[in-house]
Every structure is written in structure tokens, then in C-alpha cells.
Amino acid sequence: MAMLMIVMPAGFAANNTTNATPYTISTLDSHVGADLSKNPEITTNVPKTTLSTQILEKEKQGSTVIQFGNGNGKKLLIWAGIHGNEEEANIATMQYLEYIKNQNFNGTLYVVPFAIPKDTSLNSRYYGPMKYTYTVKVKYKKVWYKKAYTKWYKKVYRSHGKKYYKWVKKTYYKKTYKWLYKYVKKTGYKYVDPNRVANVQGTPGWNVVQFAKNHGITNILDVHSGGGLTSYTKGVIYATTSTPTSSYSGESNWAKYVKSVTGCAVEYGSGQDGMVRNQGHHYGISTITLEVERDYGSTANYAAVELKMIKAACKYFGFPG
Template sequence: MRKVPLKFLTILITLALFLSSVPVASALKTEIIYTGTGGDVSKNYYIRHYSPHTSVTSEVFQAAKKGTPMFTFGNGSRKVIVVAGVHGNELPASIAAVKLINYLSGKRINGTVYVVPFLIPSSTARSSRYWNGKNPNSIANVRGTPSNRIVQVAASRGVCAVGDFHSTRPGGVPGKTSILCTRIPTYESYRMASYMSRYSGSALIPSQVAGKDYPGALEDVCNLAGIPAVTAEVRSPHGSVASGSVTKSYTQMIAFLKYNGII
């Protein structure tokens, strides 16, 4: 067996140490769109256990410690936003959003997709429904709130559709796997929801006028601003993950992207 010259070995060791100190380029295009909401979502058993165990997922979890993370895929003119974790105790949609990020990473798409898997990571980390004692999905019309930040991002970036993904507990409202939408003033909300309902096998629950039944809801505030939006629900107990709920939520997200011609 040939001996490696000491000088050559020294060079190899030096090179290895240098490479280990070089920062690895991020696999994801990441923005923190709201600060003060950061949390370690990996402390939530269901988020940690059911999310894909990949380097992409690790990067998502790390970003969530800094605040509300938004991940961008593609650079086309047609832009959409996928939002999950408005309620930190509705876990299937957030897990599905992490799965979606893994799917979109490195994939060619037609347009631009913004994905916010945890609107309030600190709430998701402890399965809390509230933010500062308030329901985040009733204050999207209040400036300075995390949910209103989504409306601002959608408006400023020319987003053409917003999908807000949740879960609903058995016996709650709506209490079943469904797509919620409104007809007025943004009829596109109804058309989009109808397609998503058929594609994903979810019930269709339309309201006539945005802001009447759910004032301050992210979907309604977006529709009132002229940005077509829907709310997608899967049936699962709060703070837990029902069998099949992550797959169903993911299917709803795929339906949202397909309707908008992204994939």
C-alpha cells in the first residue's frame, strides 16, 4: 500500500477544513414577511413527525424561528399565495404546505407561487389558536396584524389568487372537509372554489357577499380588495392530525395551483 506524502495530506486536510467553513447556498428563496411571530415549530410533535424529513424541511423550520416565512417558487407573471397556519392549532394544512414546498423545490412552474406554511410559527409551536389573545382569522382587516400582512403582500405583488388552508374540528364550523368562497364582489372566488371542490372531493360552501358571514377573515378581506380568495378546510381535531387529513389538504393545494394554471 502506497503512503500518502505528508505534504499532500496536509493540503487535503486544509482544503477540507476550508470547504466545511464555506456557507452552503440556500435551497429556497426565503423572506421573513412579519417579525415577532417566530417559533420552533419542530417542538410540535405532529409538525415534526408528519412533515417530510428532508433538508428542505429543515430549512423551512429554521426560517420559521425568525418570524413568518414566505417561500417563493418560479418567476412568472401569474402569481398566487398559499397560506397555512393562520390558526396554530390547525396542523394538517401546515404539514401539507411543507410537503408542497418540498414538491415545488426545483420544479419548473408556470408563474410564481408564494407559500406561507406557518403564518404564526410561535402559535404552531405550541398548538395555540390565538395571536395576542385574538383570532387571527377575524382581524385580517386590521393593519399591523399577521393576517393583514398577507393582504398587503398580495396587493403589492399583483397576486391573482389567495388560498387560505385550514382544518375544522368535528362538530365545529364548518365541521367538514370543504371549500368556502363568496360570489360578491369577486365571482372568481366562486369559480375557483367550484373547481377545487370537484378536484379534491370537498364540499362547496359559498356565501353570497364577502365580509357578511365572516368579517375580518383573510379570504373575505382579500375578496373585498378585489383579490380572488378561497378558504379550504379539512376535518381534523384541533391540535392533532386526523388520518388522511394531510393528504386531503395537499390535494386541495394542488387543485388551487392547477386551477390557476401554475402546474
């Protein structure tokens, strides 16, 4: 899957106030576009504005990135909803765009409000189908051979005028056949968790990390929602465990700041291969993951909780918060 960047003409994006930081709207990945109006959670909760209408229309062509600023100064990328059933992340990010669209600020902010529009339109957590290879054992040749088998029988003999017997074994051979096997690689297709394949070239997670690397972005705000998080009423941040010799201390400091502002929880861990957070580490990109409850409670309420975390996370780098 190739990554396609299409920058719209200036007139398309010139709808913020004259003294506000200008923005452009581009296509990040043209392979994942979809009509987001098919998801009622999105149509009900995203702001009803000209900007939102422009973005939702653009999402039909692929995932959209809105760039505020001219590429100079501090840089931050907001990446929302890699799982298509995490609408709180998308809604909060769209609300943040409304919050900042008429403000003036320094630095360059990149916002991807719908990581995989195709999945969000279907409210689907899984991405694909992705091609993969697997190995199977198959028959390939029938060969004849002499199969040995044995029979036991009694052998009678006499000794000192008495009859005795003993069991003896005799081997016989029978012509038969058998199959020879070999291992063959085959191709299949399956749906996968998109946040476990960011280390696979061409996937949405891979593309966004490459986008960040190519644009000199060293921090990604990875916005999610998830199940089983009702105890985190103010949200939770996942960050990589920091050590004195690691390059992840920036994530820890960033997460601590957001916690101090919002009262959210912070959980540390090593993450898993294929996560956007882990893939970014290969290029020196720090990432924290925001999470709020998805399955219980009001979507609008938890989107509001997530919006507070987004604002605090952006304020840490001097962007509006």
C-alpha cells in the same frame, strides 16, 4: 407591528435541481417567529428533507414565505394555518413544497407554510396579547348637597265638636354628599382569533393581505383545518357568495374546479369582518378557504386530504397539481 421582508442569499435557496423553477426563502413577519420543534405534530409529520429543515430553522426568525418564480406571470399565494392548532394545514403545505421544489413551471407562487409560527409552536388557536381600549365609569369628585327627605305625620283638627286627623307630609333637608362619575378610556391586552382581526393594522392577517397587494397577487389560497367537519371526508371549501354583479365569481369558479377534481364540498357565505378572505376583497383579491377535520381521525390522513385540495387549487392557475 411592522412587516419585515428579508430575502436570503441565492446560495441559501439554490437547492432545487438546475432545470426547476428557482425559489427564494424570506421572512414575512419577524414578530411571530418560534421554534416549531416544540409541536410534536409538526416534527412527526413534516417531510424530513433539507428544504424542510431550512424552512423550520427560518421560522424561528418569523413567518417564512417561499417564492417560486421571478414575480412574472400568474401569481398565487398559499397561506396556511392562521390558527396555531390547525397542523393539518401546515403539514399539507409543507408536503406540497416537496412536491413542487424540483419541478419547472410558469408563473410566480408564494407559499407561507406557517402563518403564525409562535402560535403553532404552542398549538394555540389564539393570537396575542393584543392591545385594546375600553371605557369604564369611575368616581372623580365628591360633592356636598342638601338631600330632601319627607316625613308623614298626623295633623289633628276639630269640626262640629268632634276630633279628626289627616296624614300630611313635611319636607326636611339634610346635608350629605354624593359622587360624580365620568367615563374614562383604559388600555388592556387580550388574546384574539387571528382570523377576525385581519382588518387591524400590524396583525399577521393584515400583513399577508398587504404583502399580496404590494406584490400584485390577486388570489390567496387560505388553508385551514377545523372541528366538526367529519362529515366532509374529502374536505370542504368556503367561498364568498357569488352574484352576477359581484367580483367574487372568480372564487366560485375556482372552488367548483377544485370540487370537480377532489370531490370535496363547497359552502358559500359572506364571511365575517376581520377574516383574511374578507379583508382581501378590499383590494380585489379573491380567496377560497380549504378546511379538513382537525379533532377526530389521523392528522396524517387529513393532511393527505388537504394536500389533494391544494394540488387541485394550484392546478387551476397552471401550477403543479
